[in-house]
Amino acid sequence: MRGRATQWLLAVVACLAMIGLHAFTGEFPQESVRQVQLGQAARLYGSTITANSWTIGQVLYEDDRFVGRSGVMFLAVNVTVATDSPQELRSEWQVGGTANGHTLAARADLRPPQPGFTRTQDVVFELNPDDLAGFTLTVLDRAPIFAFDPQLNIDLGITAQHAADELERARYATVRAASGSIQVIR
Amino acid sequence: MTARARQWLLAAVTFAVVVAVTGGWLAYLNARSTPHHQQTAPGAQAVPDFDGGLTVRLLSLVVTPTLVTDKEPAHAPAGAAYVVALVDYEPQADGTGCWLHLLAVDGRRWSMLDPLELPGRRELPSNCSASPGDATTRAELIYLIPEQATGALAGLVSSGLAHRSTEAYPVLTPPQ
Numbered sequence: 001m002r003g004r005a006t007q008w009l010l011a012v013v014a015c016l017a018m019i020g021l022h023a024f025t026g027e028f029p030q031e032s033v034r035q036v037q038l039g040q041a042a043r044l045y046g047s048t049i050t051a052n053s054w055t056i057g058q059v060l061y062e063d064d065r066f067v068g069r070s071g072v073m074f075l076a077v078n079v080t081v082a083t084d085s086p087q088e089l090r091s092e093w094q095v096g097g098t099a100n101g102h103t104l105a106a107r108a109d110l111r112p113p114q115p116g117f118t119r120t121q122d123v124v125f126e127l128n129p130d131d132l133a134g135f136t137l138t139v140l141d142r143a144p145i146f147a148f149d150p151q152l153n154i155d156l157g158i159t160a161q162h163a164a165d166e167l168e169r170a171r172y173a174t175v176r177a178a179s180g181s182i183q184v185i186r
Numbered sequence: 187m188t189a190r191a192r193q194w195l196l197a198a199v200t201f202a203v204v205v206a207v208t209g210g211w212l213a214y215l216n217a218r219s220t221p222h223h224q225q226t227a228p229g230a231q232a233v234p235d236f237d238g239g240l241t242v243r244l245l246s247l248v249v250t251p252t253l254v255t256d257k258e259p260a261h262a263p264a265g266a267a268y269v270v271a272l273v274d275y276e277p278q279a280d281g282t283g284c285w286l287h288l289l290a291v292d293g294r295r296w297s298m299l300d301p302l303e304l305p306g307r308r309e310l311p312s313n314c315s316a317s318p319g320d321a322t323t324r325a326e327l328i329y330l331i332p333e334q335a336t337g338a339l340a341g342l343v344s345s346g347l348a349h350r351s352t353e354a355y356p357v358l359t360p361p362q
Contacts, residue, residue, distance in 0.1 A: 086293040115294040116332035117266075184265030184332045 031140065031151040038157045044093070044141050044150055046085035047112045051137055051154045052078040052120070056166060057173035060124065064176075073167075075125045076177045077137050077156065079110065082118035084185055094140040095123055098153075099131035110139065113182050121180025129171065133163035217352050223289065223343060224354035229361030234344040236351060240284050240314055242342075244358040245272040245324070249336045253328065257306030267336050268299075269329040273358075277316040277323055284314035286342040288329040289357055297345060299328045 036042040041050045054077045060067040075097075092111050097104040106123045113119040123137065137154040158166075187195075226232045231243045248270045253260040262268050269288055287295040301312045310326045327342070342358040 086290075086295075114296045114330070115290075116335060181263070182266075182330075183263060186265065 031149050033151045033153055035153050035155065037155050040154075042152050042154070044112075044139060044152055046115070047081050047083045049139060049152060049154075050080045051156065052080055054078065054156055054158075055173075055175055056132065056170050057175035058171065059174040061174060061176045062124070063179050070126050072126060072128050073132075073171065074175045075127055075132065075135065076122040076175045077125075078120065078122050079137075080118060080120045081110065081112055082185055083113050083115050086115060094138075094142055096138045096140075097125050097127070097135055098138060099127070099133070099135040102127075102131055104131070108179075116185055117182040118185050119180045119182050120178075122177035124175070124177050129163075129167050132167065133158050133160045214352075218350050222352070222354040223340070223357045225340065225357045226359050228359045230359070232356040232358055234284075234286060234342065234356055234358065235346060236344075236353065236355075240278060241276045242284055242286070242314070242358060243274045244342055244360045245274055247271050247339060247341070247360040253304060253308070255304055255306030255308055260304045260306075262330060265333050266330055267333045269331055269336065269339070271327040271329070271342055271360075272310075272324065273314070273327060273342070274324050275314045275316075277314070277318045277320060279318060284325065284327070285345040286327060286358070287345045288327075288331065289340045289343045290331075290335050291338045291340050294335065295343065296329045296331050299330050301328070304328075 034042060036051075038051050038053075041048050043049075054075060056073055056075050058073055059069050060074045060076075092109045095106040095110045097106070104125050104127055106125055108124070110121075110123060127135075135156050135158050137156060138151060139154070140149060140151040142149050229243065229245070231241050233239060233241050249267050250270065251262050251267055253268050253270070260268070271286075271288065273284065273286075275284060285298065287297055289295050298312070301308070308326065308328075310322075310324055312325060312327060314325050316323050316325075340357050341360065343355050
């Protein structure tokens with residue numbers, strides 16, 4: 001009886017090990033999520049990301065070029081990315097946002113700057129004003145195989161009261177977003 | 187030796203073999219997935235990509251703060267510099283490009299600057315798209331790097347790192 005139980009136990013352990021191995025090597029998509037706050041720097045491979053501030057409005061200009069007037073509203077999150085490590089270059093990150101259970105895509109991708117440089121730029125979303133409170137910026141470095149890809153969830157710290165105040169103040173304002181220029185890390 | 191001691195010895199030997207095989211396999215996987223580089227002889231031709239492609243020779247690597255174009259000159263941002271890599275290549279019928287990274291001795295690598303980021307055109311093309319029989323088989327690849335890195339450049343390497351092998355990627359070295 002004891003021998004048979006041991007055999008079953010070994011079989012179960014072997015199955016769990018195979019499932020774990022498949023999960024680790026990418027058969028199942030996995031993200032390794034880190035929560036950070038507005039103004040807090042966080043690493044994503046060889047780069048450091050900091051969300052500095054955010055603004056809202058109904059009219060959008062990108063690099064002084066008129067883009068359009070939204071039927072809802074724009075949210076621009078100012079982000080600084082510094083690449084200060086010799087790790088492998090990443091071509092782009094998937095940038096999005098979540099609020100009220102909705103997932104939103106940014107208007108453009110976020111490209112990490114090349115080694116030794118930093119770039120400050122705005123990431124723009126078009127969203128319903130109801131989704132402003134609790135908005136979280138997500139940055140995912142998706143590898144060719146899915147194996148615990150690192151993802152940053154940056155909480156902008158927008159409370160319901162804060163969102164209501166800002167909507168009252170700047171709901172119809174103009175957002176001036178910048179695609180950003182690179183600077184050397186000193 | 188008692189039967190119990192023999193069992194313990196057998197278990198220890200089995201455990202040691204499993205550890206050795208697993209360790210060897212992990213070391214091989216690590217070596218296979220970590221890109222290695224090997225410097226070519228100065229000015230020598232090489233095929234930077236493992237899966238074939240262009241044969242390229244690095245003719246010169248020039249650091250400059252300003253690039254002349256057919257319109258206005260392009261100035262590097264403060265603390266940065268342009269690196270112009272002049273390459274000669276053997277054109278291929280399928281028009282294979284030369285997407286090469288600039289490699290520093292500390293392992294940092296920079297991708298080529300998009301020519302559209304410059305205010306005008308340069309004299310030489312920034313790609314290796316000549317066909318066999320064309321007069322010009324030279325191209326210049328332009329990089330923007332921090333000024334403090336200009337003294338420690340190793341050369342040009344393949345931009346593709348997906349190839350898994352223990353073989354080293356050739357690093358194109360300029361003539362001395």
